[in-house]
Amino acid sequence: MPDAASLPPGPHVDAESFAEFLRTLRRFVDEVLIPREQELESTEVIPAEVVEQMRELGLYGLSIHPDYGGLGLSTTQEILVHEVLSEAAQGFRYAYSSNVGIGSRGLALDGTDEQKAFWLPRLAAGELIACFCVTEPDAGSDVASLKTRAVPSTGPGGEPGWRLTGTKRFITNADVAGLYTILARTDPQESGARGISAFLVPRNTEGLRIGKPESKLGQRGGNICDVILDDAWVPASALLGGEPGKGFVTAMRTLDSGRLGVAANCLGQMRRAIDEAARFALERRQFGQPVAEFQLVQALLADSETDWMATRSLVLDAARNSDAGQNVQRMAACAKYFASEALGRVADRCLQVLGGAGYLADYPLERIFRDARVARIYEGTRQIMQLVIARQLLKDYS
Ligand SMILES: Cc1cc2nc3c(=O)[nH]c(=O)nc-3n(C[C@H](O)[C@H](O)[C@H](O)COP(=O)(O)OP(=O)(O)OC[C@H]3O[C@@H](n4cnc5c(N)ncnc54)[C@H](O)[C@@H]3O)c2cc1C
Structure with a gap:
């Protein structure tokens, strides 16, 4: 403790x-999450009473400023919270994590006072779920090539606004969200990042439709779906920050802070994998002794513990720098890159410690192994992290 x-x-x-x-x-x-992991895996639904407890604990508002009803944790505090919560199945995080991370961050960073006052208290209280819609069928890593467009258009009462058309893909919590932050091109002459803006689109907007949930490898309990916009009209007040052309920068800033959160989730998953493997190794006997006494098994545990400690130091150092007001874009990319790769290694080694049992759904390692994989893909793939790190590093030398 x-x-x-x-x-x-x-x-x-x-x-x-x-x-x-x-x-x-x-x-x-x-006492609550771990005992219900098997239920979550089989039903793929987070029990309503668990969601209610998460609300009462304040999990939806971890990162949101107290002026808007959140807890306003520092980055370091938030990392430590994510670390503990991520020891349980990743599917549970879908309840609150988009409100804490990518769903609210852009709004908190770049929203107008009116936008923040309207949306953030609802997100902090968990009254509605927010999601962040960047990826498209033809624009994944290359965010600046996105094709969803927003054109100026008056609404039914003649008020100024925008009409949005396009498809967003793989959007976490799209099926349960009440607020969609949508990145769209507002300047058709500008094919790159400068022509992109972000819009705050409520669920009940006419012309907004949600696709069916995708079947995915792990992280059961939360869904990703398409978000389809077909001439969906929003008032001018829905433009995030009130100024067009800022959406790409908002998205990148949002992802920078989100990456430390992903790294913290990796830490929790690693810790759980090591705990499960160590306990198993002490109980399972072969050749007349606990398998924990075999040095080759000890090597699997030692390498995993070392990965965990190295990741923890890196992530906490990045978090402290963030709290000190430094630009941590490179550190956050390093932390996310290292943490997600380390988690892959740890999940694989710890599963090996369990032998055949590690491959069975009756043991948590099988789920941890599946849950872990996506950390190397979402919020910037491994390759994109390498590019971000190298680009920043080379700037120092040029
Ligand atoms: C579970 C899950 C949840 C998600 N949630 C969201 C969400 O809430 N909101 C959202 O907007 N998106 C979300 N995504 C999308 C996610 O961010 C993208 O999948 C990711 O950014 C990669 O894009 P892509 O899948 O189109 O792959 P691509 O960009 O098509 O990449 C394919 C491969 O090419 C590599 N590659 C691409 N460009 C380069 C390059 N320049 N140099 C070297 N290699 C390169 C990639 O690393 C990858 O290996 C989610 C995805 C998943 C799986």
Whole structure:
């Protein structure tokens, strides 16, 4: 259990209160989430009472400023929270994580005062779910090539606004969201990043449709779907920040902070995988002794623990720099890159420790192995992380 002396105070939550919060979350993970993992895997639905408990714990507003009803945790505090919660099946995170991360971040960073005052308290309270719609069928890593367009157009009462047309793909929580931040091209003359804007589109907008949930490898409990916009009209006040042409920068800033969150999720998954493997190795006997006594099995555990410790140092260092007001684009990319690769290695080694049992759905390692894979893909693939890191590094030398 963490004691306050070892924990960072945030601007809004002191170290003592934060230590108590982490202890509460630890109990929530051990007593509520982990016992219901098998149920989540088979039903693919987060139980309503679990969602309600998450609301009561304040999980929807972890990152949102207290002025808007959130907890306003520092980045370091948020990382430590994600780490604990990610020890349970990743599917549970779908309930609140988009409100904490990519769904609210762009709004908090670049929204107008009116936009923030209208949306953020609802997101912090978990009254509605937010999602962030960048990816398209023909625009994944190459965000600047997106084709969804927004054209100026008056609404039914003659008021100024925009009409949006296009398809967004793989959108987390699109099926349950109430607010969609949509990236669209507002300047048809500008084919790159400068012609892109972000719009805050409510669920009940005429012309907005949601595709059917995709069947995916892991992270059961949350869905990704297409978001289809067919001449969907929104008022001028829906333009994020009130100024066109800023959407690409907002998206990149949103993803920079989201990447530290992904890295923290990797940490929690690694910890759980190591715990499961170590416990199993001490109990399982072969050749007359626990398999934990074989040095080749110990090597699997030692390499995993080392990966976990190295990742933790990297992620917390990036978080502290972020809290100190530094630009952490490169560090966040390094952290996400290293953490997601390390998680892949750890999940693979820990599954190996369980032998055949590791391959069975009755044991958590099988799920952890599947849940882990996407960390190397979403919020910037491994290759895109390498490009971001190298580009930033080379800038220092040119
Ligand atoms: C579970 C899940 C949830 C998601 N949630 C969201 C969401 O909420 N909102 C959202 O907008 N998107 C979301 N995505 C989409 C995700 O961000 C994209 O899948 C990701 O950015 C990669 O894009 P892509 O799939 O089109 O792959 P592509 O960009 O087509 O890449 C294919 C391959 O080419 C490589 N590649 C591409 N460009 C380069 C390059 N320049 N140099 C070297 N290699 C390159 C990639 O690394 C990859 O290996 C989600 C995806 C998943 C699987």
